[in-house]
Amino acid sequence: MEFQKFRTMHFPRDVYIGHDVLFKVKDAVSNNSKNDKVLIITGSTTYELAGTKVKDLLEGIGYDVTVVKTGDATYENLSKVSEEICGISPGIVLGVGGGTKIDISKKIAFDLSLPFISVPTAPSHDGIASPRASIKREGVSYSEEGAMPIGIIADTSIMIKAPYRYLAAGAADVISNISAIKDWRLSNRLKGEEFSSSAAAISEYSAQEIIGNVLLIREYSESSVWLVTKNILASGTAMAIAGTSRPGSGSEHLFTHALESAGVDDVLHGEMCAMGTVISMYLHDDNWQIIREKLENLGVSIRAKDYGITDETVIHALRTAHSIRPERYTILGESDMSYDAAVKALEITGVI
Numbered sequence: 001m002e003f004q005k006f007r008t009m010h011f012p013r014d015v016y017i018g019h020d021v022l023f024k025v026k027d028a029v030s031n032n033s034k035n036d037k038v039l040i041i042t043g044s045t046t047y048e049l050a051g052t053k054v055k056d057l058l059e060g061i062g063y064d065v066t067v068v069k070t071g072d073a074t075y076e077n078l079s080k081v082s083e084e085i086c087g088i089s090p091g092i093v094l095g096v097g098g099g100t101k102i103d104i105s106k107k108i109a110f111d112l113s114l115p116f117i118s119v120p121t122a123p124s125h126d127g128i129a130s131p132r133a134s135i136k137r138e139g140v141s142y143s144e145e146g147a148m149p150i151g152i153i154a155d156t157s158i159m160i161k162a163p164y165r166y167l168a169a170g171a172a173d174v175i176s177n178i179s180a181i182k183d184w185r186l187s188n189r190l191k192g193e194e195f196s197s198s199a200a201a202i203s204e205y206s207a208q209e210i211i212g213n214v215l216l217i218r219e220y221s222e223s224s225v226w227l228v229t230k231n232i233l234a235s236g237t238a239m240a241i242a243g244t245s246r247p248g249s250g251s252e253h254l255f256t257h258a259l260e261s262a263g264v265d266d267v268l269h270g271e272m273c274a275m276g277t278v279i280s281m282y283l284h285d286d287n288w289q290i291i292r293e294k295l296e297n298l299g300v301s302i303r304a305k306d307y308g309i310t311d312e313t314v315i316h317a318l319r320t321a322h323s324i325r326p327e328r329y330t331i332l333g334e335s336d337m338s339y340d341a342a343v344k345a346l347e348i349t350g351v352i
């Protein structure tokens with residue numbers, strides 16, 4: 001048969017990571033902006049933490065900077081931001097903040113066909129280096145296509161100021177690549193879904209880097225932020241190679257979305273993924289105990305009770321998670337898991 005395979009890959013081109021790299025935003029913007037107007041989307045706290053410095057740096061080299069402060073990544077806030085920037089015509093969009101501000105910025109940049117620079121202030125999940133934007137409506141997250149960051153400025157001296165819980169959750173999100181790859185392989189075998197072994201290798205490697213160095217990840221340690229962020233960026237690269245979020249998102253992420261659909265709030269993305277990964281590894285009949293132990297070392301609990309989530313909510317989420325994204329085949333299969341099997345999986349792994 002004639003060779004017909006093709007794939008499109010979008011990679012970030014200016015990536016700065018490490019101590020005091022924030023000033024590099026000048027290079028990233030100069031290299032990529034379409035004109036002399038810059039739009040910064042940020043939050044109140046993150047503006048104080050990094051946004052104001054970014055604004056000063058860019059104004060210092062002649063850019064006309066507009067700052068828009070927003071809140072959670074909801075469709076409502078997205079519309080408000082779109083209204084606020086009406087008539088500005090920026091040449092580039094910068095998202096300065098934690099996950100939610102970056103989600104809104106990458107969606108705005110995508111909608112306006114503008115280059116996007118990610119300036120994360122916390123290493124809390126892999127969205128800081130991916131083109132997917134998670135936007136909520138009535139508490140439920142929807143995965144929207146966003147702009148792949150053309151630049152990433154991950155200043156560890158700023159990110160270290162975020163609470164340790166965010167760092168641990170970011171590490172857990174990278175660990176979840178392990179079950180995501182298992183699901184992707186399964187789908188390749190059972191459904192013939194295209195599989196990229198190079199993307200899978202990078203994704204698994206980044207998870208193993210965290211697993212193997214889990215005891216080095218500590219509070220108040222900037223090198224821990226470096227370790228986690230570097231592997232978040234590697235996960236983003238795996239997704240860019242694959243052209244899909246498959247290398248970082250399988251049954252454990254479906255479970256996470258099912259929890260969100262059930263109204264679970266105030267639990268970090270990586271924390272829900274941590275629970276999901278342990279359950280998924282159990283269902284794959286793999287060594288879930290070691291994953292649970294590594295997560296415990298990180299200080300990430302996989303007990304639903306610790307987050308105030310009821311047993312019934314978790315059971316329902318596990319049974320129905322397969323239906324969240326039916327085209328994404330995983331170990332959860334294509335029909336609801338039996339009640340008894342769900343309870344057994346959750347009890348054995350210690351989630352309930």
Ligand SMILES: [Zn+2]
Nearest residue numbers: 125126173273
């Ligand atoms: Zn994730």
